[in-house]
Amino acid sequence: MAQDLWLSSILSSQQLSPLCTYIVIALLNIFGLESLSLSKQKEDSSMEKKWWHGKVAYQIYPKSFCDSNGDGVGDIQGIISKLDYLKDLGVEIVWLSPCFKSPFVDQGYDISDYQDIDPIFGTMEDFDELLAKAKERGISIILDLVINHCSSEHEWFKKACADPNCEEAKYFFIKKSKDGKLPDNLRSYFGGSVWEKLPGHEDEDLYYLHYFAKQQPDLNWYYEPLREKLFDMINFWLDKGVAGFRVDAIMNIAKDLSFPGLPADGADGMCSANKMTAKLSDQAATFLYEMNDKTFKPHDGLSVAEAFGVNQESLANYIGDNGFFSTIFDFSARELNEKYPAYYRYRPVTIDKWREAVFAAQNRANPIGFLCPIIENHDEPRGVSYYLPTHARTPDGAKAFAAVNVLLRGMPFIYQGQEIGMTNTKFNSIYEFDDLNAKDNYKVALEAGLTETQALDILNIESRDHARTPMLWDDSKNAGFSSAAVTWLKVHQDYHKLNVAAQKDDPNSVLSFYKQLIALRKSPEYKELFTYGDFQALDPVADYVVPFARVLDGKTVYVIANFEDSPVSYGVNADSKILLSSKEVQLQDGTLTIPAVACVVVAL
Numbered sequence: 001m002a003q004d005l006w007l008s009s010i011l012s013s014q015q016l017s018p019l020c021t022y023i024v025i026a027l028l029n030i031f032g033l034e035s036l037s038l039s040k041q042k043e044d045s046s047m048e049k050k051w052w053h054g055k056v057a058y059q060i061y062p063k064s065f066c067d068s069n070g071d072g073v074g075d076i077q078g079i080i081s082k083l084d085y086l087k088d089l090g091v092e093i094v095w096l097s098p099c100f101k102s103p104f105v106d107q108g109y110d111i112s113d114y115q116d117i118d119p120i121f122g123t124m125e126d127f128d129e130l131l132a133k134a135k136e137r138g139i140s141i142i143l144d145l146v147i148n149h150c151s152s153e154h155e156w157f158k159k160a161c162a163d164p165n166c167e168e169a170k171y172f173f174i175k176k177s178k179d180g181k182l183p184d185n186l187r188s189y190f191g192g193s194v195w196e197k198l199p200g201h202e203d204e205d206l207y208y209l210h211y212f213a214k215q216q217p218d219l220n221w222y223y224e225p226l227r228e229k230l231f232d233m234i235n236f237w238l239d240k241g242v243a244g245f246r247v248d249a250i251m252n253i254a255k256d257l258s259f260p261g262l263p264a265d266g267a268d269g270m271c272s273a274n275k276m277t278a279k280l281s282d283q284a285a286t287f288l289y290e291m292n293d294k295t296f297k298p299h300d301g302l303s304v305a306e307a308f309g310v311n312q313e314s315l316a317n318y319i320g321d322n323g324f325f326s327t328i329f330d331f332s333a334r335e336l337n338e339k340y341p342a343y344y345r346y347r348p349v350t351i352d353k354w355r356e357a358v359f360a361a362q363n364r365a366n367p368i369g370f371l372c373p374i375i376e377n378h379d380e381p382r383g384v385s386y387y388l389p390t391h392a393r394t395p396d397g398a399k400a401f402a403a404v405n406v407l408l409r410g411m412p413f414i415y416q417g418q419e420i421g422m423t424n425t426k427f428n429s430i431y432e433f434d435d436l437n438a439k440d441n442y443k444v445a446l447e448a449g450l451t452e453t454q455a456l457d458i459l460n461i462e463s464r465d466h467a468r469t470p471m472l473w474d475d476s477k478n479a480g481f482s483s484a485a486v487t488w489l490k491v492h493q494d495y496h497k498l499n500v501a502a503q504k505d506d507p508n509s510v511l512s513f514y515k516q517l518i519a520l521r522k523s524p525e526y527k528e529l530f531t532y533g534d535f536q537a538l539d540p541v542a543d544y545v546v547p548f549a550r551v552l553d554g555k556t557v558y559v560i561a562n563f564e565d566s567p568v569s570y571g572v573n574a575d576s577k578i579l580l581s582s583k584e585v586q587l588q589d590g591t592l593t594i595p596a597v598a599c600v601v602v603a604l
């Protein structure tokens with residue numbers, strides 16, 4: 001049996017005791033895993049067909065989508081009231097960011113009860129109603145699976161704090177200091193050490209591990225009974241009729257149990273936790289095969305992972321026919337910036353860099369499986385403001401970007417508001433931000449010597465809160481999002497003209513263009529091509545042009561987005577047919593003339 005399968009099967013074996021798991025993992029830590037190829041590469045190029053292939057997905061951030069009860073926060077009944085809107089857009093899969101019980105330190109990514117709905121969003125009955133009404137409209141719901149960590153308010157952690165020798169304490173990483181120092185020198189994603197004194201035991205030498213906020217203790221995946229609890233929870237939702245999950249921050253579940261730390265990457269003497277995660281991805285893979293076998297696979301569930309830094313060699317393990325996920329988001333453009341440990345050290349990612357990164361990722365995925373193309377999500381600023389040149393941060397730019405997002409190979413995710421061309425919100429003071437990451441980055445920037453104005457300017461480019469401001473439905477109070485006097489996060493400054501109502505019946509709006517793109521993607525003539533057709537990069541001809549082809553069985557379609565501030569010419573066949581364009585495009589003697597900030601889709 002190949003080494004990889006051997007490893008995978010012994011670690012997922014029911015008979016393996018937790019102690020044996022520890023020993024195997026410890027040996028792997030000692031001898032290193034680089035030599036072990038976990039690769040399960042596909043042998044032929046045909047792809048197993050799945051129910052979700054060919055669908056377009058949409059991400060809802062429940063706090064900001066639609067507030068039905070006037071408390072300033074979005075809720076499930078609000079989402080139900082917009083299902084027809086989503087159906088009309090052409091969306092068939094909806095991902096809900098967490099709606100479980102939570103103290104909301106990290107906006108629901110700190111879960112205190114995995115099997116209940118937070119009252120701020122409604123009840124389990126509301127959720128069941130959402131599932132049923134979505135199904136009536138042909139929409140599948142996927143939830144957010146946050147299982148690298150839970151909330152410090154979860155009863156498991158409370159029990160661990162009450163008695164560090166109890167069963168639940170084994171669900172976490174609780175350690176003593178080493179030589180009078182913290183157990184290791186890793187830096188949490190939200191700043192400061194990953195180690196914190198165990199609450200209630202401040203006078204003792206006991207620390208617990210948290211890769212994110214200190215209210216998000218990491219779960220110990222090396223303890224089998226904990227894994228079984230998590231798998232039962234996943235099955236509870238899948239049995240209920242949820243179609244799958246987006247899987248949060250999952251590669252972080254792998255830990256080096258000797259907690260050796262890493263060479264410092266900053267003046268604070270610490271090293272980013274993500275460097276340790278990157279080193280241990282093969283260990284995570286072992287657990288992920290087990291999770292898939294025990295949960296998603298038997299339900300034919302969809303798993304869409306948040307996995308950064310996946311290289312070509314291991315991609316098949318993630319998204320191949322025998323991979324442990326159905327698909328993963330394409331973060332290749334975002335990763336260009338992720339390597340900077342603080343916002344203030346960011347480097348702008350222009351659309352040419354975006355193109356290079358995304359095209360390389362598309363090429364990598366072509367023979368293996370599907371990625372999920374995105375422009376933005378709840379962790380990122382608005383893509384139109386971030387990646388496009390200033391002159392293209394307009395509805396025209398949003399349309400051209402839309403063509404790229406919707407027609408690239410893979411399952412596109414549209415983030416709420418993207419379909420109307422939402423841009424970054426203008427925040428006037430640090431007090432207008434909500435996100436803990438924004439506040440931490442503001443502090444870090446000031447400590448690094450930036451002025452308050454400079455630090456605020458950076459947040460106005462980079463903050464996650466840009467994606468989290470309320471959805472803009474119409475030009476009434478709070479953009480029709482809520483009847484409350486104050487909403488939980490400020491409303492975008494342009495809502496009087498930038499909103500769904502203003503675009504719904506306008507055939508030239510960004511929203512109408514998204515609908516046309518999705519309809520083209522799903523049209524009987526082009527559905528197979530846009531679903532299974534290969535991606536091929538085309539000659540960019542200028543810095544800010546994003547051109548690619550989709551090719552299947554001798555059929556070829558070109559998608560060309562021009563973000564330059566002047567027209568570009570592009571050679572095609574003399575008898576090519578324009579399928580869709582965002583502005584009037586000329587086709588003469590086999591040459592397209594695409595106006596500035598516009599896109600065209602052409603069948604050759």
Ligand code: GLC
Nearest residue numbers: 106109146212248249306379
């Ligand atoms: C993921 C989520 C992000 C959250 C983090 C910790 O990256 O997308 O919003 O803060 O995980 O759960």
